[in-house]
Amino acid sequence: KAGVTQTPRYLIKTRGQQVTLSCSPISGHRSVSWYQQTPGQGLQFLFEYFSETQRNKGNFPGRFSGRQFSNSRSEMNVSTLELGDSALYLCASRVVSGGRITEAFFGQGTRLTVV
């Protein structure tokens, strides 16, 4: 069974540009979450999507957005990039089964560097 796939693995962008990151969840997983990991702020929740709907959003500015497609693949977009957006962006997918605890499987992340 293929794991969570994030593309690209590495990205270098210039301040002011925008970027789109992609996440393909494990087959059958309909929930996708995104996290930002930086040395200063640690791991922070960005948003979660389920069945193409955003169910939860973290405390990030509107420049951070996302979406989920009918095949559960998800993209996140960051517009007007700032140096502080340099981070490892992690995607996680899970099976949703009522309130039962389900394990989140993570991808290897996309390392974004803003110069």
Add this chain to the structure above:
Amino acid sequence: AQTVTQSQPEMSVQEAETVTLSCTYDTSESDYYLFWYKQPPSRQMILVIRQEAYKQQNATENRFSVNFQKAAKSFSLKISDSQLGDAAMYFCAYRPDSNYQLIWGAGTKLIIKP
């Protein structure tokens, strides 16, 4: 607001020895889940062990076990017979019952000395 605190930025242990990583959390909820994740240099976050708050019994997964003290809001991870492959960043995470958002601690870097 829920918070997770890992007070040990770095820990080191001799191979084959036992090490305990600390985690405390703050929440007003009664139903929640706690996790330990491992992040090796490959950056992929790997679930080590999980604990449901309503379960009194401490979770165990092979060499990994937790000491869950609900009243004290403490959730420590014990690694027995440490192996070189255990070297990684370890993150404690909390998830409320009401949603799937993980709240993370700052992490503990575990060094295994051969």
